[in-house]
Amino acid sequence: MRMPLSWLAEYTDLAPGARGADVAASLVSVGLEEEDLHGGDLKGPLVVGRVLDFVVEPQKNGKKIRWCTVDVGQNGQMLTEGKHQEIVCGAHNFEVGDLVVVVLPGAVLPGNFEIAARKTYGHVSNGMICAEDEIGLGHDHEGIIVLSRLLGEEKAAALSPGDDAIALLGLGEETVETNVTPDRGYCFSVRGLAREYWHAQGSPRGGYRDPAAIAVPAPNGDGYTVELKDETPLEGNEGCDRYVARIVRGIDPSRPSPSWMQKRLTQMGMRPISLAVDVTNYVMLAVGQPLHAFDVDRLSGSIVVRRARAGETLTTLDDVERTLSPEDLLITDGGEHPLAIAGVMGGASSEVAATTTDVLVEAAHFDPTTVARSARRHRLATEASKRFERGVDPKVTAAAAQLAVDLLVEHGGGTPDPGVTDVDHTTDRAAYRLDVTEPSRIVGVDYPRERVLGILRDLGCEVVESGEGADDVHVLVTPPSWRPDLVDAPDYAEEIARIDGYNNIPSVTPTPSGGRGLTHSQKARRVVADALAGAGLTEVLSYPFVSEELADQLMLPADDDRRNAVRLANPLSEERPLLRTSILASLVDTLRRNVARGHKDVAIYELGLVFRPGGPLGTAPIPSVASRPDAETLERLYAAVPAQPRRVGILATGLIEQAGWWGPGRPADWSDMVAAVQAVSAALAVPVVVANDAAHAPWHPGRCARITLADGTLVGHAGELHPKVLAALDLPARTVAAELDVDVLVRASEEPVQARSFSTFPPAMTDVALLVRSDVAAADVEAALRSAAGDALESIVLFDVYEGERVEAGHRSLAYRLTFRAADRTLTTEEVNGFRDAAVAAAAARTGAVQR
Incomplete structure (x- = not known):
């Protein structure tokens, strides 16, 4: 919002000698942001000129310029001994005979741009024919100023070449431009800005003249x-x-x-x-x-x-x-x-x-x-x-x-x-019962009662006291009609602080309490992020807003709880009115945007909150700021917001290992997602169980791993996304993903890890191949082996899966390497064989495995 100082002076008294910068500083002191200052920084000669003739000259770059002859009156005698000025102009919105604005050599335009005669397009241009933005008159640069269009034919007819354009256009007067915040709509007027400047000057009596304070006729039945x-x-x-x-x-x-x-x-x-x-x-x-x-x-x-x-x-x-x-x-x-x-x-x-x-x-x-x-x-x-x-x-x-x-x-x-x-049909604003000590308590500055009431009245509020004197701290305050933002005590406290002066609020350096360091949850989340970054993934941050169609695009079942999303009352975009119920729901947008912009090999992750209401939400109360809310109020507040578990989502597409002189690249597949999950598990020292999940949207059936803790608590899923989901989301084929419940992992990592002494004795390794039905999960076989292998088992690794010749139809061969190590001795062959045989027997009993 712009405001010429002369217009401001009609509505309020300016401080003696005040210039644009002073007015802007005064407005800043009451909370308005200075955007710019216009005028006052332009030095002539800036004059009216009449276009006498021009020649259109095409240029090699395809542009056409006009080589103009312009009458600038007596100014031409000082520059070129009375000759008309010859000026190069790139605009084409004027004709011979038009009156234009000409800046001549020696002038200085806004931004300290000095004008001099200079050679351009093969001619020496003695000045410049001006557009609005070049002289600070406006923002238009589509063409030059034609005064008959700007001022009207009648007024332009009274002008002569050589007239001072600075005075004509008011460019010598300073205009202050402020940035009006959404809650200060009344400042989109000179009336409102003048009131704010008046406040900045201390609200002197009689110093503000409201232009709207005029007599108006009463309505009658003869109107339109x-x-x-x-x-x-x-x-x-x-x-x-x-x-x-x-x-x-x-x-x-x-x-x-x-x-x-x-x-x-x-x-x-x-x-x-x-x-x-x-x-x-x-x-x-x-x-x-x-x-x-x-x-x-x-x-x-x-x-x-x-x-x-x-x-x-x-x-x-x-x-x-x-x-x-x-x-x-x-x-x-x-x-x-x-x-x-x-x-x-x-x-x-x-x-x-x-x-x-x-x-x-x-x-x-x-x-x-x-x-x-x-x-x-x-x-x-x-x-x-x-x-x-x-x-x-x-x-x-x-x-x-x-x-x-x-x-x-x-x-x-x-x-x-x-x-x-x-x-x-308007209704009057309701009065608010204000405690006059509240601004002092909220701001931390002692505002006397009379100062509070005086500021409120200067703001235009109607203040009604009880008549019981200063002992009654409550007054009834009715805000002025132009201040819809004044609703409750914090609003009035802010106004008291603003008008009294932000500079009167002391700067007090708080005394820090003894540091307690990071919480376990914070440490664990950092470990998760570091583990994924160390695995080569890039962390991103996406907005948690999703579309209504996303649940269908992800192929979520009709009864899936992830369809129950919170709807925003005032979304940033009508196309995304819901809060995400999974990290992947918003992470897919980031992946799609990167792929669309030419990044074919992408591996990203995000650690953030999801919103799972689980049912209807309650109505949030508005607690007092005087003290901490009681238990009942807190319970109602928590009931009014959805559960917000913390999740981590991972997406990858393209090559996970780049090609080079060392060999061909390798595309990302489901195993990379499982490896990322295991990297997080190892970093937190929380063992997880990886098992096949027949169907869990949006993953591909048969290429989806279910991740659980040892006690069966669900942690998340990892694998390849369903082809129909990829098509609906416009993502590359074979894109892989994982999503984990970080809160579950954090709770599981709270138990201290017991470190074991490192054994200096050699390990003993033995391999075992087991024949199982194809529908038996490798994780179940591994669990059975681990359960009976004894305390000396150091590790167990599945290193081969085989189906085909010499393997019965409907079966597959799983080959495991078991590593044993004792802390106090070198294991004998007989001991290792005994451990192995016990493990195989357990696998046979639990899964029907047969040793090959």
């Missing part, structure tokens, strides 16, 4: 007919709760906007268009209330505000036909023909034209949520929508309409209709 018919309000909020309509007749359409108004609009970064449009824009910038002007002759006699019907369309002022949504709030002619998308943009069918003499001025208050969703839906971020979606003062509506009427009468020669329409 307006009906508010919002039958489907969003979230219970009426789409339009106030609508003011005023008519001015007999406006002279040939009259331009006054020069001071055009200058201010230009300083604010807006282009003057016509009197009616300029007046509505000027009032909007002044008091923050967007207005709209309709041509009365194009209306049928009444205005109805309603929601759009399915299939309705509207051609907006930007000449785009838009298909409307039933959530869009419309201004309609008689309830039938759409005239505008409320709070966003008007329609072309009723716009004010060059021949319009009778104008209906609309000033309305629209629901912020309705406007914000319509603006986002139609991709229309307008000056009006920016204000409405942040909250417009519902009490300024009638005053804004009156200001517009007065300006149209004064400068357009019109006559206001005696009829005044003001359909008002």
Whole structure:
């Protein structure tokens, strides 16, 4: 939001000698962010010039330049002995005879850009014909400034070559630009910024002059007919709760906007268009209330505000036909023909034209949520929508309409209709019972009672004391209509601190308590991340938001608990309104994005939270900040949020081992996921059991491993994703994945690990091949062998699986290497054979294995 200092000075007293930087610093002191300073850094000569002639010259790079001859008046005598200036220009939006803005050698443009005569495109250019952005007038760089279009034909006709363009365009005056945060919608006006500057100066009595504090006529039955018919309000909020309509007749359409108004609009970064449009824009910038002007002759006699019907369309002022949504709030002619998308943009069918003499001025208050969703839906971020979606003062509506009427009468020669329409469904804000000691407790600064009450009144709040004196710490505070963000004690405490001065809050360095180091859970999570990074995987972080279609794409069964996802009330994207119930649900997006951008070999992991509600959630209470919530409140709070277990997800595709001079590469397969799981298991010293899982979405049946603890507690799954899942998610074939419950692993790792002394005696190894049915899991065979092999068993490894010739159909051969070692002696052959035979006997009893 921009604000010229001269406009600011109309509404509040400036500090003596204050310049733009001083005003910006004052606004920063009350919490507004400085965006930029415009004007004041431009040095002439910057003059009006008339294009006398030009020659179009094509260049080798395909560009065409114009070699122009420009009359700059007396300035030409100082530069080239009275000759007209010859200037190179790359723009093509002007003609011979047009008045333009010319910067001459010796001038300095914003950004300390010095202008000098220089050779370019084979000519010496004595200056430059300027575009808006080059002189800090706006952001447009599509073409150069043509003054007849910027100021109007009548005012341009009064100009002469050589006139000072700095004074003409108000470029010598400084304009402060601030960045308005979403909770400060009232600062999208000079009225609001002037109030903030007044606060920064100590809120002196009589130092603020509200432009909206004017007399307005009372509504009567002779006004234009307006009906508010919002039958489907969003979230219970009426789409339009106030609508003011005023008519001015007999406006002279040939009259331009006054020069001071055009200058201010230009300083604010807006282009003057016509009197009616300029007046509505000027009032909007002044008091923050967007207005709209309709041509009365194009209306049928009444205005109805309603929601759009399915299939309705509207051609907006930007000449785009838009298909409307039933959530869009419309201004309609008689309830039938759409005239505008409320709070966003008007329609072309009723716009004010060059021949319009009778104008209906609309000033309305629209629901912020309705406007914000319509603006986002139609991709229309307008000056009006920016204000409405942040909250417009519902009490300024009638005053804004009156200001517009007065300006149209004064400068357009019109006559206001005696009829005044003001359909008002607004409700007054409820008073809040505030403890005046609360700001001191929250902020940590002792604010006296009178200081707190004085600041509240300066903010525009209505403060009612009990009359029992300072002993009663409670007062009733009603916030001003332009501050919808003031709701409870922390809001008021923030305002007290802000207006009193953030610099008055002392900086106190906290005394740290004795360090206790990381918790076991934190240490374990770091071990998991380090183990996966050490295995060659790259850690990523994805947003936990997923689409409604993802559960079907992952082929989750209808009764799978992972389908029960939490829906966000206000998602960042309507396409992803749900919170993930598994890490893979959002990790697949990261993999797909990397593959789409040319990374064919990808191995990534993410350690994060998932959201598993498990059933309906309760309603969260709002606890007091005065003390720690009690047990019952905490229980209700926890019941209102879903369980959030911590998981780790792994995805890999392409080559897991790169090709090179050492040999061919190797693609990632299910065994790499199992190896990653075992790497985590080894790092945490938590043994896991790997077994086949016949079917667990989204993994491929038969290529999915079920990971459990020794006691059967499920840890997760690993393997190759189902081909149909890969096709639905647009992922490469044979992509592999794993997902583990980190909380289960952390709990299992809490038991201390008993270190064993390293034996210096030699190991004894023996191999055994067992014939088992094909449906017997190798993990079951291994468990049976391990159970009976004795304490001397150091390791057991499956090193060969064989099916084929000399193996009975429906069976397979599993070959294991058993390693034995004793701590106190060298094992004999007889001892090793005994251990082996006991292990084989156990496997035969449990799994039906037969030694080959």
